[in-house]
Amino acid sequence: MIERSEPAGICLEGVSATMQDRNRGAIVAVRNVDLDVKPGELLTLLGPSGCGKTTTLRMIAGFQEPSGGKILIAGRDVTHVPANQRDIGFVFQNYALFPHLTIFGNVAYGLQVRNKSASELQRAVTEALELVGLAGFGERLPNELSGGQQQRVALARAIVIRPRVLLFDEPLSNLDAKLRVSMRGEIRHLQRTLKITTVYVTHDQEEAMAISDRIAVMEAGRIVQLDTAEALYRRPGSAFVAGFIGRANLLRATVESVRDGRMMIDIGGQKLVMRSEGAPAPGNPVSVIVRPESIAIVASSSGPTGVVRTRTYLGDKIEYEVTFGGQMLNIVRFNPADDEEFLPGDTVSLRIPETNVRLV
Known part of the structure; x- marks a missing residue:
């Protein structure tokens, strides 16, 4: 087994x-970021293109010097330390394999640079390839492997040097959807097995939720919220986070009344009850979020109602767009075999538990 570093x-x-x-002069890509990654955890930097996540990763790696601030790894200030002296492994988006070297040669390269003996090379490379499911592939060339296998080679090359920190820059973006799901599970399993502190960059929120201990959501060069996937989904701190972590309906409303820790809001004549959460006084405008899967759609009866605009059958679920108080709601119903037939134009009633309506 590959020796674990602390x-x-x-x-x-x-x-x-x-x-x-x-043409544009100075452009601030990352703005005054404070971040603590715990030893042994997998933390993901998540956000849209241009939010600063890859630049942040490159600064941790030592590929780019920050224009301000300080970076410490294991308490050591590495802000101006070259990348090859930071004890890191880096997995690139495009694999970055040497096409003229065998798989063994690619994985062994970092050890050769460190002047390891032939016996050490043989043992460490063999173990690394076994860990990533490529035992027996050592004599092949990169062009003889699939995209998923090449990504495993890149992963083996990163871990074989026994780094204290492992960095991933959108490693699965070149793979098809099914292979991405498989590979993210393998990466998570390997990271937990080796207990390597890992920073992972992606723009795919499902990928981030599946593999991370914590997620730092970035917007315009800043970390806007840092928490577990469940906390980010259930308690987003802004409309941006709510929309980026999963799907969310953002609704404009007016506070109608506040009493006993509960608040009645008005949405174009439709009434919803929610927890008050320190809400403003009656008459004030507010924005609330409701997740599509938390809304039950039933045959028209008492309570809030809407009109079905579209119905999309997707096998394991049915997605509806429903006009509600002059705004549009996305609603997801799972187990469509049990689904009532609601069609465009139907008036339906909506059941929205008060705990699932949250103030932004």
Whole structure:
């Protein structure tokens, strides 16, 4: 088994990155980021393109120096330390394999640079390939492997040097959907087995939720919320986080009354009850979020009603768009075999538990 290094914590203190563009001048890619990655945890930087997540990862790796702030790995200030002296493994989006080397040669490269003996090379590379499910592939060339197998080679090459920190830059984006699901499970299993402190970058929220101990959601160069996947989904701190972690209906409403820890809101004449959560006084406008799967759609009766606009059958679920108080609700119903037939134009009643309506 590959020898485990003691997991190292990562700390970013006020880290910023400014790029110079010939036409636009100075562009701030990362803005005063503070971040603590616990030893042995897998933390994901999640956000849309251009939010600063890859730039942050590259600064942790040492590929790019920050324009401000400090980076520490295992308590050591590495802000200006070269990448090859930071004790990290890096898995690139495009695999970055040497096409002229065998799989054994690709995985062994980092050990050769470190002047390891032939016996050490043989043992460590063989174990790394076994760990990623590529035992017996050592003599093949990269072009003889599938995309998923090449990504496993890149992973083996990163872990064979026994790094204290493992970094991933959108490693699954070049794979098809089914293979992505399989590979993310393998990465998570390997990370837990080796207990390597890991920072993982992706724009895929489902991928982030599936593999992470914690997720740092980034927007415009800042971390806007950092928490577990469940906490981010259930208690998003902003409309941006609510919309990026899963799907959410964002509704404009007016506070009608507040009493005994509960609040009545009005949405275009439709009434909903929710927990007050320190809500403003009656008459004030508010925004609330409701997850599509938390809404029950039933035949028209008492209570809030809407009109079905579209119905989309997707096998394991049916998705509806429903006009509700002059706004549009997305609703998901699972187990469609048990689904009532609600068609466009039907008036339906909606059941929304008060605990599933949250103030933004």
